[in-house]
Amino acid sequence: MPIIVNIDVMLAKRKMQSKELAEKIGITPANLSILKTGRAKGIRFDTLEAICKVLDCQPGDILEYKAE
Amino acid sequence: MNLAVKTVSKTLYYTCRLLSLGYLAITAYAIFCLLSGAWMELQEGGRRFVITWPFSGTPFLLGHYNLPYILFDFLLVTAFYGWFFYLAGSVFRLFYQPRVFTENGVRQLNRFSGTNLFLPAAGWLLAAIFSSLEKEALLLVAVHFILGVFAWLLAAIFKQGVNLQGEQDLII
Numbered sequence: 438m439p440i441i442v443n444i445d446v447m448l449a450k451r452k453m454q455s456k457e458l459a460e461k462i463g464i465t466p467a468n469l470s471i472l473k474t475g476r477a478k479g480i481r482f483d484t485l486e487a488i489c490k491v492l493d494c495q496p497g498d499i500l501e502y503k504a505e
Numbered sequence: 506m507n508l509a510v511k512t513v514s515k516t517l518y519y520t521c522r523l524l525s526l527g528y529l530a531i532t533a534y535a536i537f538c539l540l541s542g543a544w545m546e547l548q549e550g551g552r553r554f555v556i557t558w559p560f561s562g563t564p565f566l567l568g569h570y571n572l573p574y575i576l577f578d579f580l581l582v583t584a585f586y587g588w589f590f591y592l593a594g595s596v597f598r599l600f601y602q603p604r605v606f607t608e609n610g611v612r613q614l615n616r617f618s619g620t621n622l623f624l625p626a627a628g629w630l631l632a633a634i635f636s637s638l639e640k641e642a643l644l645l646v647a648v649h650f651i652l653g654v655f656a657w658l659l660a661a662i663f664k665q666g667v668n669l670q671g672e673q674d675l676i677i
Contacts, residue, residue: 468677478675 441501442480444473447492462487506600514600521594528587532580534559535566539575573636581628588624589649592617596656606666614660621653 448458459469462484471477472484485496492499506514538545538556545556547570556566568579596617599610625646632638 464677471675472677476675477677478672480677484677 438475439503439505440475441503442472442475442477443499443501444469444488444492447494447498451492453492458488458491461491506605511601514597517597518594518601521590521597525587525590525594528583528590531566532583532587535580535583573632577628577632577636578638581631585624585628589620592620604670606663606670608667611660611663611667614656614663618653618656618660621649621656623653625649 444455444458448455455469455473456466459466462469464484472480480500485499488494488499489496535556537543539554544559545554547554551570554568554570555564557563558565566579568574592613595613599605599607599613602610629638629642629646632642
């Protein structure tokens with residue numbers, strides 16, 4: 438998929454673990470893993486909002502378009 | 506699912522399980538009586554049998570006393586309805602589960618569909634070859650066939666539902 442999810446990069450920048458992020462945004466670690474590995478079919482605006490809020494970033498920091 | 510659907514499906518599930526148990530118990534009781542001769546008597550010079558309620562002389566099951574009739578017009582029918590109501594109950598149970606569209610649901614519907622499409626027709630064919638049939642039997646075969654087609658279509662909808670559910674689960 439040409440949409441890349443860069444949550445790992447932002448997590449590293451904020452020195453935060455996936456488990457902590459999952460807890461703070463209210464999704465399961467399994468679902469966060471689906472999101473991080475690019476297996477998700479989509480992302481809800483409220484999930485995106487929660488991630489941006491917790492990681493203090495913009496949606497563009499998390500999502501990236503790379504042509505295949 | 507809303508409360509009305511859950512209530513109706515739960516009621517139908519328990520009713521079907523009860524009917525299934527009843528039919529299977531009748532089948533088992535009839536086999537026991539026919540094999541052992543207990544609570545059974547022959548009438549019309551051994552042409553007809555009467556199975557009575559246990560420990561009473563009240564007639565319960567009546568039929569022709571010959572093997573093809575007993576097998577294909579009597580035991581096969583009661584056993585089939587025992588199985589039919591068991592499967593119907595399993596289908597109704599799907600509608601009050603927290604998740605309606607599941608692989609198990611598709612499996613149950615396919616089983617119910619296959620049973621209705623093929624078993625009555627096969628039973629009718631066997632009975633037609635080895636025994637005599639009443640006209641209503643063919644009507645019943647047709648009703649079961651139509652029910653089987655509906656269940657088959659419902660299984661296809663459930664399959665689509667499972668796929669959509671899977672995709673929905675991947676929207677985080």
